[in-house]
Amino acid sequence: MDELLCVQQVLSGNTSAFAYFVETYQDMAMTIALRICGNRQDAEDIVQESYLKAFRNLHSFRSDSKFSTWLYRIVYNTAVTHTHARMWTTDYGKEAEDVPALSDDNPELQMEEAEKKEMVSEILDQMTKGDALLLTLYYMEDHSVKEVAKITGLNESNVKVKLFRARKAFKEKLFNYLQYDRKGCCEETEMKNGR
Known part of the structure:
Protein backbone atom coordinates (compact mmCIF):
# COMPACT_ATOMS: atom_id res chain seq x y z
CA MET A 1 0.00 0.00 0.00
CA ASP A 2 1.17 3.54 -0.73
CA GLU A 3 1.88 4.94 2.72
CA LEU A 4 1.51 8.59 1.72
CA LEU A 5 -1.93 7.80 0.34
CA CYS A 6 -2.77 6.03 3.59
CA VAL A 7 -1.61 9.06 5.59
CA GLN A 8 -3.80 11.30 3.43
CA GLN A 9 -6.79 8.99 3.98
CA VAL A 10 -6.37 9.18 7.76
CA LEU A 11 -5.96 12.96 7.64
CA SER A 12 -9.10 13.18 5.47
CA GLY A 13 -11.15 11.47 8.17
CA ASN A 14 -10.82 7.77 7.32
CA THR A 15 -9.35 6.90 10.71
CA SER A 16 -9.69 3.17 10.08
CA ALA A 17 -6.89 3.48 7.49
CA PHE A 18 -4.47 3.96 10.41
CA ALA A 19 -4.87 0.23 11.14
CA TYR A 20 -2.50 -0.41 8.23
CA PHE A 21 0.33 1.28 10.15
CA VAL A 22 -0.48 -0.58 13.36
CA GLU A 23 -0.47 -3.97 11.61
CA THR A 24 2.62 -3.23 9.52
CA TYR A 25 4.89 -1.81 12.21
CA GLN A 26 3.70 -3.25 15.51
CA ASP A 27 6.34 -6.02 15.70
CA MET A 28 9.32 -3.72 15.30
CA ALA A 29 7.73 -1.07 17.52
CA MET A 30 7.41 -3.74 20.20
CA THR A 31 11.02 -4.84 19.66
CA ILE A 32 12.29 -1.28 20.12
CA ALA A 33 10.20 -0.74 23.24
CA LEU A 34 11.28 -4.10 24.71
CA ARG A 35 14.95 -3.41 24.01
CA ILE A 36 14.69 -0.15 25.92
CA CYS A 37 12.45 -1.07 28.85
CA GLY A 38 13.07 -4.83 29.12
CA ASN A 39 9.53 -5.54 30.30
CA ARG A 40 6.73 -6.82 28.06
CA GLN A 41 3.87 -5.05 29.88
CA ASP A 42 5.66 -1.70 29.82
CA ALA A 43 6.64 -2.25 26.18
CA GLU A 44 2.99 -2.85 25.24
CA ASP A 45 1.99 0.36 27.04
CA ILE A 46 4.78 2.27 25.30
CA VAL A 47 3.76 0.98 21.86
CA GLN A 48 0.11 1.84 22.49
CA GLU A 49 1.05 5.33 23.68
CA SER A 50 3.35 5.75 20.67
CA TYR A 51 0.58 4.87 18.22
CA LEU A 52 -1.69 7.40 19.91
CA LYS A 53 1.00 10.05 19.60
CA ALA A 54 1.57 9.12 15.96
CA PHE A 55 -2.15 9.30 15.21
CA ARG A 56 -2.54 12.67 16.93
CA ASN A 57 0.54 14.09 15.22
CA LEU A 58 0.09 12.51 11.80
CA HIS A 59 -0.35 15.99 10.32
CA SER A 60 3.31 16.69 11.20
CA PHE A 61 4.62 13.70 9.23
CA ARG A 62 6.68 14.85 6.29
CA SER A 63 7.50 12.49 3.47
CA ASP A 64 11.21 13.34 3.63
CA SER A 65 11.68 10.09 5.59
CA LYS A 66 9.92 6.75 5.63
CA PHE A 67 6.85 6.46 7.83
CA SER A 68 8.54 3.63 9.75
CA THR A 69 11.49 5.89 10.63
CA TRP A 70 9.13 8.58 11.89
CA LEU A 71 7.08 6.10 13.91
CA TYR A 72 10.11 4.31 15.37
CA ARG A 73 11.47 7.69 16.50
CA ILE A 74 8.21 8.25 18.41
CA VAL A 75 8.46 4.76 19.96
CA TYR A 76 12.09 5.35 20.87
CA ASN A 77 11.40 8.72 22.52
CA THR A 78 8.35 7.41 24.35
CA ALA A 79 10.27 4.40 25.68
CA VAL A 80 13.27 6.44 26.80
CA THR A 81 10.99 8.97 28.51
CA HIS A 82 8.89 6.23 30.11
CA THR A 83 11.85 4.31 31.51
CA HIS A 84 14.26 7.21 32.03
CA ALA A 85 16.71 4.87 30.30
CA ARG A 86 20.31 5.84 29.77
CA MET A 87 20.76 4.53 26.27
CA TRP A 88 24.38 5.18 25.52
CA THR A 89 26.30 3.84 28.48
CA THR A 90 29.26 1.77 27.39
CA ASP A 91 29.98 -1.91 27.84
CA TYR A 92 31.85 -2.58 24.63
CA GLY A 93 33.29 -5.82 23.35
CA LYS A 94 31.04 -7.56 20.72
CA GLU A 95 30.54 -7.80 16.90
CA ALA A 96 27.17 -8.36 15.15
CA GLU A 97 26.74 -10.95 12.44
CA ASP A 98 23.86 -10.93 9.96
CA VAL A 99 21.24 -13.55 10.72
CA PRO A 100 20.38 -15.43 7.49
CA ALA A 101 16.78 -15.88 6.47
CA LEU A 102 15.07 -19.19 7.20
CA SER A 103 14.84 -21.68 4.38
CA ASP A 104 11.29 -22.82 3.66
CA ASP A 105 12.11 -26.32 2.51
CA ASN A 106 14.86 -27.64 4.79
Missing part, protein backbone atom coordinates in the same frame (compact mmCIF):
# COMPACT_ATOMS: atom_id res chain seq x y z
CA PRO A 107 13.79 -28.45 8.38
CA GLU A 108 17.40 -28.98 9.48
CA LEU A 109 18.38 -25.55 8.17
CA GLN A 110 15.29 -24.02 9.78
CA MET A 111 16.25 -25.49 13.14
CA GLU A 112 19.83 -24.27 12.76
CA GLU A 113 18.65 -20.78 11.83
CA ALA A 114 16.19 -20.71 14.74
CA GLU A 115 19.05 -21.65 17.10
CA LYS A 116 21.19 -18.86 15.63
CA LYS A 117 18.39 -16.35 16.10
CA GLU A 118 17.92 -17.48 19.70
CA MET A 119 21.66 -17.15 20.33
CA VAL A 120 21.74 -13.65 18.79
CA SER A 121 18.72 -12.67 20.88
CA GLU A 122 20.38 -13.95 24.07
CA ILE A 123 23.54 -12.02 23.31
CA LEU A 124 21.60 -8.84 22.49
CA ASP A 125 19.78 -9.20 25.83
CA GLN A 126 23.16 -9.11 27.61
CA MET A 127 24.26 -5.91 25.87
CA THR A 128 23.53 -2.33 26.83
CA LYS A 129 20.12 -1.19 25.67
CA GLY A 130 21.55 1.34 23.23
CA ASP A 131 23.94 -1.09 21.59
CA ALA A 132 21.27 -3.78 21.27
CA LEU A 133 18.85 -1.29 19.74
CA LEU A 134 21.40 -0.02 17.20
CA LEU A 135 22.32 -3.54 16.10
CA THR A 136 18.65 -4.49 15.86
CA LEU A 137 17.72 -1.45 13.77
CA TYR A 138 20.75 -1.66 11.48
CA TYR A 139 21.22 -5.40 10.99
CA MET A 140 17.89 -7.01 11.71
CA GLU A 141 15.63 -4.30 10.36
CA ASP A 142 17.96 -3.09 7.58
CA HIS A 143 17.68 0.61 8.40
CA SER A 144 20.40 2.81 6.95
CA VAL A 145 22.77 4.78 9.18
CA LYS A 146 20.80 7.90 8.24
CA GLU A 147 17.49 6.29 9.30
CA VAL A 148 19.00 4.98 12.55
CA ALA A 149 20.24 8.51 13.26
CA LYS A 150 16.73 9.91 12.73
CA ILE A 151 15.16 7.25 14.96
CA THR A 152 17.64 7.64 17.83
CA GLY A 153 18.37 11.35 17.55
CA LEU A 154 22.10 10.69 17.23
CA ASN A 155 24.09 12.20 14.41
CA GLU A 156 25.30 9.87 11.64
CA SER A 157 28.91 9.94 12.85
CA ASN A 158 27.83 8.87 16.33
CA VAL A 159 25.73 6.07 14.86
CA LYS A 160 28.73 4.80 12.89
CA VAL A 161 31.04 4.91 15.91
CA LYS A 162 28.48 3.32 18.21
CA LEU A 163 27.70 0.62 15.64
CA PHE A 164 31.41 -0.15 15.32
CA ARG A 165 31.75 -0.45 19.10
CA ALA A 166 28.51 -2.41 19.41
CA ARG A 167 29.69 -4.88 16.73
CA LYS A 168 32.97 -5.29 18.58
CA ALA A 169 31.13 -5.83 21.87
CA PHE A 170 28.76 -8.33 20.20
CA LYS A 171 31.71 -10.22 18.74
CA GLU A 172 33.30 -10.60 22.19
CA LYS A 173 30.05 -11.78 23.73
CA LEU A 174 29.53 -14.18 20.85
CA PHE A 175 33.04 -15.58 21.30
CA ASN A 176 32.43 -16.03 25.05
CA TYR A 177 29.05 -17.60 24.37
CA LEU A 178 30.53 -20.09 21.93
CA GLN A 179 33.48 -20.85 24.23
CA TYR A 180 31.11 -21.47 27.14
CA ASP A 181 28.84 -23.58 24.95
CA ARG A 182 31.79 -25.65 23.72
CA LYS A 183 33.21 -26.02 27.24
CA GLY A 184 29.80 -27.05 28.62
CA CYS A 185 29.40 -29.58 25.79
CA CYS A 186 32.87 -31.05 26.43
CA GLU A 187 32.26 -31.32 30.18
CA GLU A 188 28.92 -33.03 29.52
CA THR A 189 30.61 -35.53 27.17
CA GLU A 190 33.35 -36.20 29.73
CA MET A 191 30.73 -36.83 32.43
CA LYS A 192 28.90 -39.30 30.19
CA ASN A 193 32.19 -41.09 29.47
CA GLY A 194 32.97 -41.31 33.21
CA ARG A 195 35.98 -38.99 33.22
Whole structure:
Protein backbone atom coordinates (compact mmCIF):
# COMPACT_ATOMS: atom_id res chain seq x y z
CA MET A 1 0.00 0.00 0.00
CA ASP A 2 1.17 3.54 -0.73
CA GLU A 3 1.88 4.94 2.72
CA LEU A 4 1.51 8.59 1.72
CA LEU A 5 -1.93 7.80 0.34
CA CYS A 6 -2.77 6.03 3.59
CA VAL A 7 -1.61 9.06 5.59
CA GLN A 8 -3.80 11.30 3.43
CA GLN A 9 -6.79 8.99 3.98
CA VAL A 10 -6.37 9.18 7.76
CA LEU A 11 -5.96 12.96 7.64
CA SER A 12 -9.10 13.18 5.47
CA GLY A 13 -11.15 11.47 8.17
CA ASN A 14 -10.82 7.77 7.32
CA THR A 15 -9.35 6.90 10.71
CA SER A 16 -9.69 3.17 10.08
CA ALA A 17 -6.89 3.48 7.49
CA PHE A 18 -4.47 3.96 10.41
CA ALA A 19 -4.87 0.23 11.14
CA TYR A 20 -2.50 -0.41 8.23
CA PHE A 21 0.33 1.28 10.15
CA VAL A 22 -0.48 -0.58 13.36
CA GLU A 23 -0.47 -3.97 11.61
CA THR A 24 2.62 -3.23 9.52
CA TYR A 25 4.89 -1.81 12.21
CA GLN A 26 3.70 -3.25 15.51
CA ASP A 27 6.34 -6.02 15.70
CA MET A 28 9.32 -3.72 15.30
CA ALA A 29 7.73 -1.07 17.52
CA MET A 30 7.41 -3.74 20.20
CA THR A 31 11.02 -4.84 19.66
CA ILE A 32 12.29 -1.28 20.12
CA ALA A 33 10.20 -0.74 23.24
CA LEU A 34 11.28 -4.10 24.71
CA ARG A 35 14.95 -3.41 24.01
CA ILE A 36 14.69 -0.15 25.92
CA CYS A 37 12.45 -1.07 28.85
CA GLY A 38 13.07 -4.83 29.12
CA ASN A 39 9.53 -5.54 30.30
CA ARG A 40 6.73 -6.82 28.06
CA GLN A 41 3.87 -5.05 29.88
CA ASP A 42 5.66 -1.70 29.82
CA ALA A 43 6.64 -2.25 26.18
CA GLU A 44 2.99 -2.85 25.24
CA ASP A 45 1.99 0.36 27.04
CA ILE A 46 4.78 2.27 25.30
CA VAL A 47 3.76 0.98 21.86
CA GLN A 48 0.11 1.84 22.49
CA GLU A 49 1.05 5.33 23.68
CA SER A 50 3.35 5.75 20.67
CA TYR A 51 0.58 4.87 18.22
CA LEU A 52 -1.69 7.40 19.91
CA LYS A 53 1.00 10.05 19.60
CA ALA A 54 1.57 9.12 15.96
CA PHE A 55 -2.15 9.30 15.21
CA ARG A 56 -2.54 12.67 16.93
CA ASN A 57 0.54 14.09 15.22
CA LEU A 58 0.09 12.51 11.80
CA HIS A 59 -0.35 15.99 10.32
CA SER A 60 3.31 16.69 11.20
CA PHE A 61 4.62 13.70 9.23
CA ARG A 62 6.68 14.85 6.29
CA SER A 63 7.50 12.49 3.47
CA ASP A 64 11.21 13.34 3.63
CA SER A 65 11.68 10.09 5.59
CA LYS A 66 9.92 6.75 5.63
CA PHE A 67 6.85 6.46 7.83
CA SER A 68 8.54 3.63 9.75
CA THR A 69 11.49 5.89 10.63
CA TRP A 70 9.13 8.58 11.89
CA LEU A 71 7.08 6.10 13.91
CA TYR A 72 10.11 4.31 15.37
CA ARG A 73 11.47 7.69 16.50
CA ILE A 74 8.21 8.25 18.41
CA VAL A 75 8.46 4.76 19.96
CA TYR A 76 12.09 5.35 20.87
CA ASN A 77 11.40 8.72 22.52
CA THR A 78 8.35 7.41 24.35
CA ALA A 79 10.27 4.40 25.68
CA VAL A 80 13.27 6.44 26.80
CA THR A 81 10.99 8.97 28.51
CA HIS A 82 8.89 6.23 30.11
CA THR A 83 11.85 4.31 31.51
CA HIS A 84 14.26 7.21 32.03
CA ALA A 85 16.71 4.87 30.30
CA ARG A 86 20.31 5.84 29.77
CA MET A 87 20.76 4.53 26.27
CA TRP A 88 24.38 5.18 25.52
CA THR A 89 26.30 3.84 28.48
CA THR A 90 29.26 1.77 27.39
CA ASP A 91 29.98 -1.91 27.84
CA TYR A 92 31.85 -2.58 24.63
CA GLY A 93 33.29 -5.82 23.35
CA LYS A 94 31.04 -7.56 20.72
CA GLU A 95 30.54 -7.80 16.90
CA ALA A 96 27.17 -8.36 15.15
CA GLU A 97 26.74 -10.95 12.44
CA ASP A 98 23.86 -10.93 9.96
CA VAL A 99 21.24 -13.55 10.72
CA PRO A 100 20.38 -15.43 7.49
CA ALA A 101 16.78 -15.88 6.47
CA LEU A 102 15.07 -19.19 7.20
CA SER A 103 14.84 -21.68 4.38
CA ASP A 104 11.29 -22.82 3.66
CA ASP A 105 12.11 -26.32 2.51
CA ASN A 106 14.86 -27.64 4.79
CA PRO A 107 13.79 -28.45 8.38
CA GLU A 108 17.40 -28.98 9.48
CA LEU A 109 18.38 -25.55 8.17
CA GLN A 110 15.29 -24.02 9.78
CA MET A 111 16.25 -25.49 13.14
CA GLU A 112 19.83 -24.27 12.76
CA GLU A 113 18.65 -20.78 11.83
CA ALA A 114 16.19 -20.71 14.74
CA GLU A 115 19.05 -21.65 17.10
CA LYS A 116 21.19 -18.86 15.63
CA LYS A 117 18.39 -16.35 16.10
CA GLU A 118 17.92 -17.48 19.70
CA MET A 119 21.66 -17.15 20.33
CA VAL A 120 21.74 -13.65 18.79
CA SER A 121 18.72 -12.67 20.88
CA GLU A 122 20.38 -13.95 24.07
CA ILE A 123 23.54 -12.02 23.31
CA LEU A 124 21.60 -8.84 22.49
CA ASP A 125 19.78 -9.20 25.83
CA GLN A 126 23.16 -9.11 27.61
CA MET A 127 24.26 -5.91 25.87
CA THR A 128 23.53 -2.33 26.83
CA LYS A 129 20.12 -1.19 25.67
CA GLY A 130 21.55 1.34 23.23
CA ASP A 131 23.94 -1.09 21.59
CA ALA A 132 21.27 -3.78 21.27
CA LEU A 133 18.85 -1.29 19.74
CA LEU A 134 21.40 -0.02 17.20
CA LEU A 135 22.32 -3.54 16.10
CA THR A 136 18.65 -4.49 15.86
CA LEU A 137 17.72 -1.45 13.77
CA TYR A 138 20.75 -1.66 11.48
CA TYR A 139 21.22 -5.40 10.99
CA MET A 140 17.89 -7.01 11.71
CA GLU A 141 15.63 -4.30 10.36
CA ASP A 142 17.96 -3.09 7.58
CA HIS A 143 17.68 0.61 8.40
CA SER A 144 20.40 2.81 6.95
CA VAL A 145 22.77 4.78 9.18
CA LYS A 146 20.80 7.90 8.24
CA GLU A 147 17.49 6.29 9.30
CA VAL A 148 19.00 4.98 12.55
CA ALA A 149 20.24 8.51 13.26
CA LYS A 150 16.73 9.91 12.73
CA ILE A 151 15.16 7.25 14.96
CA THR A 152 17.64 7.64 17.83
CA GLY A 153 18.37 11.35 17.55
CA LEU A 154 22.10 10.69 17.23
CA ASN A 155 24.09 12.20 14.41
CA GLU A 156 25.30 9.87 11.64
CA SER A 157 28.91 9.94 12.85
CA ASN A 158 27.83 8.87 16.33
CA VAL A 159 25.73 6.07 14.86
CA LYS A 160 28.73 4.80 12.89
CA VAL A 161 31.04 4.91 15.91
CA LYS A 162 28.48 3.32 18.21
CA LEU A 163 27.70 0.62 15.64
CA PHE A 164 31.41 -0.15 15.32
CA ARG A 165 31.75 -0.45 19.10
CA ALA A 166 28.51 -2.41 19.41
CA ARG A 167 29.69 -4.88 16.73
CA LYS A 168 32.97 -5.29 18.58
CA ALA A 169 31.13 -5.83 21.87
CA PHE A 170 28.76 -8.33 20.20
CA LYS A 171 31.71 -10.22 18.74
CA GLU A 172 33.30 -10.60 22.19
CA LYS A 173 30.05 -11.78 23.73
CA LEU A 174 29.53 -14.18 20.85
CA PHE A 175 33.04 -15.58 21.30
CA ASN A 176 32.43 -16.03 25.05
CA TYR A 177 29.05 -17.60 24.37
CA LEU A 178 30.53 -20.09 21.93
CA GLN A 179 33.48 -20.85 24.23
CA TYR A 180 31.11 -21.47 27.14
CA ASP A 181 28.84 -23.58 24.95
CA ARG A 182 31.79 -25.65 23.72
CA LYS A 183 33.21 -26.02 27.24
CA GLY A 184 29.80 -27.05 28.62
CA CYS A 185 29.40 -29.58 25.79
CA CYS A 186 32.87 -31.05 26.43
CA GLU A 187 32.26 -31.32 30.18
CA GLU A 188 28.92 -33.03 29.52
CA THR A 189 30.61 -35.53 27.17
CA GLU A 190 33.35 -36.20 29.73
CA MET A 191 30.73 -36.83 32.43
CA LYS A 192 28.90 -39.30 30.19
CA ASN A 193 32.19 -41.09 29.47
CA GLY A 194 32.97 -41.31 33.21
CA ARG A 195 35.98 -38.99 33.22
